[in-house]
Each structure stands twice: as C-alpha cells, then as structure tokens.
Amino acid sequence: MILEIASLFIPLALLIGLAYLGGSVLLLAPVLAVGAALLAGAPGLASFTQIFMPSAGQFISDFFPLFLLGAVFGRLMDATGAAKTIAFAITRALGPLFAMLAVVLSCAVLTYGGVSLFVVAFAVYPLAEALFRTANLPRRLIPATIALGAFTFTMTALPGTPAIQNAIPMPYFGTTAFAAPVLGIIAGLIMAGGGVAWLERRATGLVRRGEGYAAVPPPTTITAAPVIEVAGGLPAEGEDAPDRRVPLLLAAAPILLVIISNYALSQHILPNLAADYLQTPAYGSTTLDKVVGKWASILSLVGASALLWATLFRQLDKPVKTLGAGAEASLMPIFNTASLVGFGAVIAALPIFAAVAAALEAAPGGTVVSLALSTGLLAGITGSASGGMSIALAALGDGYAAAAAAEGIDPALLHRVTALATGGLDALPHNGAVVTLLAICGLPHRQSYGDIFVVAVAIPLVALLAVIGLGLAFGSL
Secondary structure, eight states, X not given: OHHHHHHHHHHHHHHHHHHHTTOOHHHHHHHHHHHHHXXXXXXXXXXXXXXXXXXXXXXXXXXXXXXHHHHHHHHHHHHTTHHHHHHHHHHHHHOGGGHHHHHHHHHHHHHHTTOOHHHHHHHHHHHHHHHHHHHTOOGGGHHHHHHHHHHTHHHHTSTTOOXXXXXXXXXXXXXXXXXXXXXXXXXXXXXXXXXXXHHHHHHHHHHHTTOOGGGSOOOSOOOSSOOOOOGGGSOOTTOOOXXXXXXXXXXXXXXXXXXXXXXXXXXXXGGGSOOGGGGSGGGTSOOHHHHHHHHXXXXXXXXXXHHHHHHSGGGOSSHHHHHHHHHHHTHXXXXXXXXXXXXXXXXXXXXXXXXXXXXXXXXXXXXXXXHHHHHHHHHHHHTOHHHHHHHHHHHHXXXXXXXXXXXXXXXXXXXXXXXXXXXXHTTSTTOHHHHHHHHHHTOOHHHHHHHHHIIIIIHXXXXXXXXXXXXXXXXXX
C-alpha cells in the first residue's frame, strides 16, 4: 500500500520539482511515468509502449489540426505586425498609468481571437517591459500579468474562445464553444477582476517597499524578441509601432472573423449539414454534434489565416517561410502536452488512482462536483488543462454525460465546469506554458511563480466554485 501511494505522489512531486528547476517535461514525463509504474509493481516497459505512447499519440491525432492552425495563424499575426498593432493600440490608449491592465487586455484580445498563447507571450513581452519600465513597476510581476491575460479567462471561460481547452469537451457533451455563455462571462469577470486587483495590490506593496523596475536584476539571456527601445517606453501618438505599420482595422479584422465565424458555423451553418455518413465505421461511427465544434474552430482559423494572407501579404518578407515557421512552432507545444497526457494516462492506470477516482465520484455534490474534482485532479497531475481533460473525458466522459442526462443537467454546464476545473490546477510549476513564459521573461520560478499561482490557479478556482454554485441553482445559463 505504501508503494502504491508512493507511485502516485513521488513521480508527481518530482515532475513539479524538476520542472520548477528548469527540467524539460518532454523528457521528464516518460521517465517518471515508467518510474511510477515500477513503484506500483506494474511492468515499466509495457506501461510506456502500451499506455504512455498510445495516449500521447491519440492526443496528437485528435488535436494536431487545432495546434497547427493556431500556431500558423499566430505566426501570421506576428510576422505581419498585426499582433503588435493591436497591442500598441491598447497600450497607447491606456498608457503607463494602467500598465498592467494594458498588458492583460492586449493578451486577452489576442488569445480570444485565436492567437496561440505562446505567440502572444513573445509578442507582448517587449511591450510589457517598456510599460513596466516607464511606470517603474516590479519586473517580477510581468509573467503573472501576461499569464492573467493569456492563460485564464480567455482560455476556459469566455464563450466562443477557440482555445483547445474549450474545444476538447465538445464531442463528449455534444456542445459548442459557446456553451453556458452567461456562466462563462461571470467566471471571466471573476478571473479578470480578481487578477487585476491582486496585481495592482502587489505592485503597490512592492513599490512601497522600494522595489521598482530595476530592483530585480535584468536577465542575462532573454529568449523573446529584443526589448523595444522607445523614448518614454511607448510610441507617441501618431508614431509607427516598431517593426511594421498595419492599420488597426486590418489588424483586428482576422480576430473578429475568428469569433464571428466560429459562432455562425457552430450555431447555424454546420448543424444543418447532411452528414449521415459520419455514422459509418469509415468515419469513426460518430455523429455530427460530436464534431461540429472542432470543425467550426478549424474553419474559423483557416478563414482568419486566409484573410491575413490576402490583406497583409506585402507585410511578409518571406511568406512561405513564415507559414513553415508557424507549422514548426506547433510541434513543441503539442508534443509537450502529449507527453504530459501520456504521463497522466500511466498514473490513471495505477491501482491507487482507481481508488482515488472512486472516492471523487462518491464526493458530495453529485455529477457536476465529481466531474470538477476528477478533471481538475488530472489537470494538476499532468500540468496541462487539455491533457487532464482529455484523459478524464476519455475514461469518464460518457458516464458523466449519461449521469447528467438522468439528473436533468444541461450538458453545457458540464462543458463549462470541465474547462474551468482543468484551467485552474493545470498552471502548477510543471505546466509547459508557465515554464515557457518564465523563460521568455528571463525570470526564475522563485521570483515570479507565486503571483502566477494566485492569478492562474487560486482565483480561477474561486471562479469555478461560483459557476458550480450558480449552475446547480439556476442551470447552465
């Protein structure tokens, strides 16, 4: 029994600890998965080849198109200068007095419009540095500020977001990206309002203690784009943004297209298709409602990328190379996530996990609370919202859907709770996006992770509790 318990907690602790120290989750996940299996008395090699690899491969098979198209779209937004135009418009409108809010809104607009959070972090970081330097705010808060705008409410809460975390529940519950819109907006407001309030409070306290922008030594190596050197930290009214000048309307059009087309396709166009052929074995013996959400996201990103290509082609120095770079940029995020999915699948196959899962299913509160606990736990174990919900829903999704139908619970509530539950505990130190963000900012976990934890873990969990309470009281809204 001691070894079984150790097989669950020791590998997880090592994964978090070593990732905190800068280890690669792509390598750590398979090694520690095999270690967990051996501690539990399971065959290590078979656990790797028969559980880890098929689970990782299935995740890539299911979601590679979304990772690929999101990365290509993000690279086009970056290479054309459209992303920086939007970010500069927001920062210029708000100015240094609202530096943190400007960074949060810049990240939020871009990620809600379908730009990969990794691309957003690279694009917004130089702007954040310029703003924080001008306002003399502590550098250590830059990662948490970017995380709030890119990793939280636009990823799991706001209706219609094309984020992968909002797409995964759709085939299991027959929902779309706009599931439970009112509850999603409420959760988004809690996360955004609470996060900004925390960051402002922290900045005020640190500045009073004498910590300004220069109090934390600058990084020796920065993996992001160079810091933008502009007089006063920001471009003056009427000046061009660095790199290239793109009219704001053209820069914003692809973002708007993603949101509008996603809604039109998922709600009005695709559901009316004649698609009986999907029920044949050749097409996976599925139904249209299981694929509408994914198809809508794919077509929206393709359309937005095509619009960028058509309207801002001249802004691209090497158009074909830009597309290739975008495609290649999708590989590391999806393989990191897939590796964590494989780790979680091995953990989920251990005997001790079955006992934990049974205890969670029997938790007070019924189907909705049990779903939140199960998916949230796996998101924490894998360090990935998409990975945790993929494992949980593959194993338990049909059961939860049937239980919800028997209890008269709207599947839209299950969708939104799943997304919110996995978008909280996923941002632990071993999360790939957290590791990448800190590397971009050139700051270690020990200086900046505490504030990331508050805005990307603690406050989202508060939002989740609010949604569960409102959903059980008033329905999916």
